[in-house]
Amino acid sequence: EVQLVQSGAEVKKPGESLKISCKGSGYSFTSYWIGWVRQMPGKGLEWMGIIYPGDSDTRNSPSFQGQVTISADKSISTAYLQWSSLKASDTAMYYCARLWAATEARTYYFDYWGQGTLVTVSS
């Protein structure tokens, strides 16, 4: 059974750093892209970036470029989302999801999702 299990909720102060995780199991972790998606309170889904754990190739959404760092440790089947200096506006639910990519069919979708990590940034 494919599973993505994310780390628990975090409460941080502005300016603090944070790294949240997403551990995959039940499939070949190095063979699928993992994406991160933000959902601010009461708002929609926003793609932040994707990483291919096999070689750590990373693509960031222009909206999040320079704001966060996406990484992965394939030895423990875990992807990460990291901030160096949090802002109140980073308060949101963050989801990781596995990307199914069928390039020739021009079909790309997130087929499995983590349960989400709620990040609250408040002074």
Next chain:
Amino acid sequence: QSVLTQPPSASGAPGQRVSISCSGSSSNIGTNTVNWYQQLPGTAPSLLIYGNNQRPSGVPDRFSGSKSGTSASLAISGLQSEDEADYYCTSWDDSLNGPVFGGGTKLTVL
């Protein structure tokens, strides 16, 4: 402002049929397939439709998807109370080289 455009809300009575539209451009829906996610209150999104009109295992055939040009739609027939959720369309964007989402449609079952 989301790249894909959806109506913010939709509604229907139990048993009725509702449709949710999704509009994009040549760099996303016009070139790549469309997928739909359902997000029940307080839960993570789950895949509802992929490849324009394919249902993952376990998704009832009351849910169907279609695409024409740079637009797509999700239809739900035989509406049930448990269908009350947020629905998001998404497609790959070749200019962005990543996925783009619609703003979401909140479905209310009257």
